[in-house]
Amino acid sequence: MTSSTVPRGAAARDRLLVAAGEELVATGELEVAAVARRARVSAGLPYRYFGTRSGLLTAVVERFYDKLGRACALRDYEAPTWAEREQQRIRDWVTFLYTEPLAPVVLGGLTGDGEVATAHTRLLHELTGLGAHNIARAQQGGELPGDRDPQMLAAATLGGLHAVAAVAFARDPRPPAEVVIDQVWAFIAGAVGLRP
Numbered sequence: 001m002t003s004s005t006v007p008r009g010a011a012a013r014d015r016l017l018v019a020a021g022e023e024l025v026a027t028g029e030l031e032v033a034a035v036a037r038r039a040r041v042s043a044g045l046p047y048r049y050f051g052t053r054s055g056l057l058t059a060v061v062e063r064f065y066d067k068l069g070r071a072c073a074l075r076d077y078e079a080p081t082w083a084e085r086e087q088q089r090i091r092d093w094v095t096f097l098y099t100e101p102l103a104p105v106v107l108g109g110l111t112g113d114g115e116v117a118t119a120h121t122r123l124l125h126e127l128t129g130l131g132a133h134n135i136a137r138a139q140q141g142g143e144l145p146g147d148r149d150p151q152m153l154a155a156a157t158l159g160g161l162h163a164v165a166a167v168a169f170a171r172d173p174r175p176p177a178e179v180v181i182d183q184v185w186a187f188i189a190g191a192v193g194l195r196p
Contacts, residue, residue, distance in 0.1 A: 022101075
């Protein structure tokens with residue numbers, strides 16, 4: 001859809017989400033009035049679409065995970081083996097995190113109330129569920145040992161990946177993405193019991 005065919009309300013909502021993300025990246029804070037100024041809308045418009053500051057921050061987090069899903073988590077890879085598919089997924093995941101300006105903010109721990117924390121936890125649980133299904137299929141196909149709990153493995157690998165990325169973001173200079181990809185893959189391959 002071009003911007004001329006996007007409904008006006010959807011375009012305004014999207015502009016507010018972009019402005020909120022930019023505000024978070026620039027300041028580490030989310031002040032609704034600053035978001036409205038950045039989006040060049042009235043001070044009350046963010047409340048019309050999101051209700052509260054927490055609603056706006058929750059929508060920013062949901063948008064981040066939606067983009068992550070489209071970039072790698074929800075993608076079907078065509079490589080013949082689980083290991084090759086997941087190496088590509090990890091490459092795309094780390095590349096997404098390295099190129100998405102909001103990643104250090106989201107992975108570094110957003111400050112918010114219970115509503116934001118609940119949304120963040122829900123989204124991580126959804127990703128864990130996808131990962132568990134993926135691992136279980138590889139176990140059933142004999143590509144991974146079946147003696148490990150798929151959900152626990154998915155939670156550990158997702159948490160490990162995001163923790164490694166958060167450490168990388170905190171370093172100055174930031175390590176090259178290839179180094180992070182190699183470290184994350186070595187961790188995941190070991191955790192799931194991938195045979196060399």
